[in-house]
Amino acid sequence: MTSDDSLKLERLMNQVVDGGLSDSEELQLETLLHDNSTARDRYLRFMMLHADLLWDHGAAASLIDNESRTTSADQPRDVSQSVSLSQRNQPWLSGWLSPRLAVSMALVMVALTAWLVSQFVRQDRNISMARVSAALIITLEAIQGTAEWSDGPQKWQLSSGSEQRLSAGTLRLDGDGSSCQLRFDDGTRITVSGDAEAEFAQDSQKRLYLRRGSLTADVTRQPDGQPCVIETPTARVEVIGTVFTLVANSEQTALNVERGAVRMQRLVDGHEVEVLDQRRAIASLDATAEMQSVRVGPPPDSWRQNFDQPPPAICKGTWLAADGEQPSRVRGVPCVTSRRKSGKPIVHHGITARSGVETHLVTLHPDSVLRVRYRLTNEAPLRIMLGTNKPGGSFGGNFEVKRNSQQETLDSDGWRTLTVPLSEFQPLVKRYPSPLDGSQVSLLMINSHEHDVGLEVCEIEIRSTAP
């Protein structure tokens, strides 16, 4: 966050609580908060301070005001007057409880406060101590794309090559094609992939928080009573020993269990479901949605996407409707695939198709072939990347192929057809040398390197050539 932004944020926050913002200032504040997680943290701390001051001193003042009013009128304080004070200071009591019951409850709660505060204070201290622990808990095994690790105030770019030992911290991956594999000392392996953010900690048990992205965990048998705990914005799972994948965003979490059993809890209402081998469940923010474990078959052996209609949300690119001679198509858009050592993003231009949380795009077989109908404004090499999951759902590796556009014949209409057998794709992560028969495609990226060469795609197909 620049010092200019920092000053601007402070000015806007103070205006919010002291005077209000104009429309343009509202927009400035929203933009700052959208763009920067540090700004969001500072905003939350500021607002919590403001709310704490209001809660402590605003409430006390209104109590004094009401008491003095009652006293000056020389009237005895009856129950209804007491309740009006409660309603002012504790809004939650009003509207749906009878006044007498509200007063009774308030008295009971006051009696319990001392015990509760002591419990919470002790709990907070324990957590704080766990957080400041700087023990090395996890080893970085492999990385593809760009990853940043932050450990409190320090953050740095992770680099591939030799294994690195890391203390508790936060992993951030940039770009859909990134992935990172880490190993705890007991052999538990965690693979995070896609545009993702995950926190790692370990005290008496492993604790992970997946804010967004995809996480595959191969968890070795954990000690009794000390399960590995993984939370997302919408769900919590506790694991003894199993292989599974979580895909999370701010609204929902999909759990796909490859081996073993995992109990998932929906945070919004505490509802739990046990998910067994080869089954899937989804937890969202909607407490009324049915949450159940379902068996999901593999995706089809063939997948074809044209762009006669605006593409579904799984596709990234600018849709262009058919116009006379040209078919409907999608034009490449800028996408960050990695970063230089300086932190500057490397921007490619291309299109992306990513599966939703509920199902993958297509099942791969040794005879599968990718076919793309495309055109370019300028000749340039193209990179095609497949992100895959194993047949059971866990991360299966990323694979790519590079093609010079001049390798394909230019048709009379200016379009080319790129055809690539699966066997030509090369692994990007050594641990996954080739896609397994039955692997599922979760991501397809087609892009040029750094420069925008006017890539447009009107059709993509992956299909098995077997009869």
Place this chain on the structure above:
Amino acid sequence: MDDKSQNEPPSLRYLELVTQSQRTLYGVLWSLLRNANDVDDVLQETNAVLWQKAAEFDTRCEFLPWALKIAQLQVLAFRKRRQRDKLVFDEQLLTELVVNSIRDIHQAESRRRALAGCLQKLPGDHRTLLLKRYASSGSVNDMAAETGRSPKAVSEALRRIRAALLECIERTLAQEAQT
């Protein structure tokens, strides 16, 4: 999940949790809504839902994240009702802020303890100005008229005091963590 009747009164433990959560819910709702009346309204609606869902809460789970999620849903419903006002953050930002709040939820009590100490360390005139702002719920303009200062000068003074308090809180928490 137990199939308890929603008419069953909540347990004493549940009431304790609801009570204990009020201040944190109030703070997070302030961050999301930024308006006292709206905060009060949505806090009441959140509490009504917490009451309705008492039978669904699993006491083995952490209460505050659960309550915050319910509060988030109430804010989203509120936002839908007030969409034209442009006074509420968009859904993505609301979600990000709730996620950050849940992540830092365990620090809330420590921050409040630190705030109490930091208030005592403020110079007397600063503390008086701050308490006048909050205790009387007075607007900056009212305070300016009362003290004979310009509204801008009062706003600037409040800004500096809040910045000092936030810095003091961070310093106190860092010292606690070291010990």
